Amino acid sequence: MRSHVNQRHERVLEIVRRRGSLRVTELAGELGVSAVTVRRDVEALAEQGRLTRLHGSVSWPERPRPVGHGPEPTASGTEAPAPPASAAVVLGMVVPSMEHYFAELVKGAQDAVAARGGRLVLGIAHWRSEEDTAQIGRMLDGGVDGLLLQPSWERGVPSTAQEEQLLALGVPAVLVDRRVPLGGRLAGLDSVRSDHVLGGAAAVHHLAGLGHDRIALLAQDNPTSPQVREGYEAAVAARGLSAPPIVSVDPEDPAALEAAARLLYESVADDGVTAAIVHNDQTAIGVVQRLREWGLSLPADVSLVAYEDEMAALADVPLTAVAPPRSAVGEAAVEMMFARLGAGPGASAPSRHVSLVPRLTVRASCAPPR
Structure with a gap:
């Protein structure tokens, strides 16, 4: 096995010596092996000082020349190629x-x-x-x-x-x-x-600053949602507010979106909720449309903050929104x-x-x- 590796190393050296410089992918193609294998070979040879490893490429090491001497001749008597510039990352x-x-x-x-x-x-x-x-x-x-x-x-x-x-x-x-x-x-x-925990908290603090003390959260189920929820819960606790149960919503499922909007409507009508944070813009716009159909208006009946701010400004009532950078x-x-x-x-x-x-x-x- 080690003999096979040594043979491949010699082949690598032969190709790089002949070409002067080439990308790892080109070297892998000539050898007929994967780029991962070649990368390991190049790293080993570079540690021995037998090759120069650049970003994504490899070159024959430049030997120092005495001051005043020209390019080093090759065995055939011609000048060796100048070292190439570093390849683009x-x-x-x-x-x-x-x-x-x-x-x-x-x-x-x-x-x-x-x-x-x-x-x-x-x-x-x-x-x-x-x-x-x-x-x-x-x-x-x-x-x-x-x-x-x-x-x-x-x-x-x-x-x-x-x-x-x-x-x-x-x-x-x-x-x-x-x-x-x-x-x-x-x-x-x-x-x-993006610190989505701080983003969720910022929405709560904005609404609480306006005087809202019962704020709902409607959130999608995706990798961002747990952090938005964490920020929401932390800010609600810090402000000493009461919070209704968090509602999960799938904006791609019209029935699920309508059910979530209905829960928010009932919370506003019967449970003292005066504001909501909705993740994300697509969900928020869909919820607002349904609330309006059922007789609620923004911000007279309920205030709303969207999370993401991709299209929040395009809603009928432009939505206050948190924008991750x-x-x-x-x-x-x-x-x-x-x-x-x-x-x-x-x-x-x-x-x-x-x-x-x-x-x-x-x-x-x-x-x-x-």
């Missing part, structure tokens, strides 16, 4: 969807990579964890230098197998808009996210990745977990209670 990014929220985040990352002369490769998992795995494998085989990952974790929490996968990537990775679970094993990964999260993830790559292989710079604070924009849907 290629980052892979895996997201669960390309709906509005994710499109803005990806655009922020794409612009940040392009500004640094790199390239972003996108994979969409369609909210399927097995597709996360497939997209990550495809990108590793393609020789990406690093991965920006927004995994399709159920309720925002990874399984043991998903943790194992991220711990064995072999390239730098940044978790994007995912909270590293407390007590989990992923604390060593860099991460950047989607584009800034994408930009910060890229900055974090380039800092990690710039530290070099084997660098022991401490991992960073960065949280960006959402912004609340006041519109016409909120007023003091009657």
Whole structure:
């Protein structure tokens, strides 16, 4: 087995010596093996000083020349090629969807990579964890230098197998808009996210500041919702407010959306609720339409804050909304990745977990209670 590895190493050296510089993916193609295998070979040879490893590429090491001497001749007497410039960094990014929220985040990352002369490769998992795995494998085989990952974790929490996968990537990775679970094993990964806990709390504090003391929460069941709920519950407790039961809603199911809107209507009519926080904009607009059909108006009968702020301003009554800093999260993830790559292989710079604070924009849907 070791003899086979040694033979492959010699073949790697032969190809790089002949070509001067090439990408890891090109080298893998010539050898007929995976990019992951070649990356391991290159790292081993670079540690021995026999190759120079760049971001996503490899080159023949430049030998120092005495001052005043020209380029070093090759065995044939011709001049050896000048060392190539560093190849552009290629980052892979895996997201669960390309709906509005994710499109803005990806655009922020794409612009940040392009500004640094790199390239972003996108994979969409369609909210399927097995597709996360497939997209990550495809990108590793393609020789990406690093991965920006927004995994399709159920309720925002990874399984043991998903943790194992991220711990064995072999390239730098940044978790994007995912909270590293407390007590989990992923604390060593860099991460950047919107602080949805603070976002949920900000909505409560805004409504409480207007005088509302019984505030409902309607929330989708997705990886963001647990953090919005956490912020809501913490702010309600901090303000000493009473809260009705939290309502889960599926905006893709008309019957579920109508049932959630009906619960809010009954809470306003019979249970003293004067305000609501609705996650997300799509759900909020659907709920408002049904409340209006049943005779309630905003903000005279009920105040409402939407969470996400993608289309909240387009409602009949423009909705006050909390906006996670989607584009800034994408930009910060890229900055974090380039800092990690710039530290070099084997660098022991401490991992960073960065949280960006959402912004609340006041519109016409909120007023003091009657």
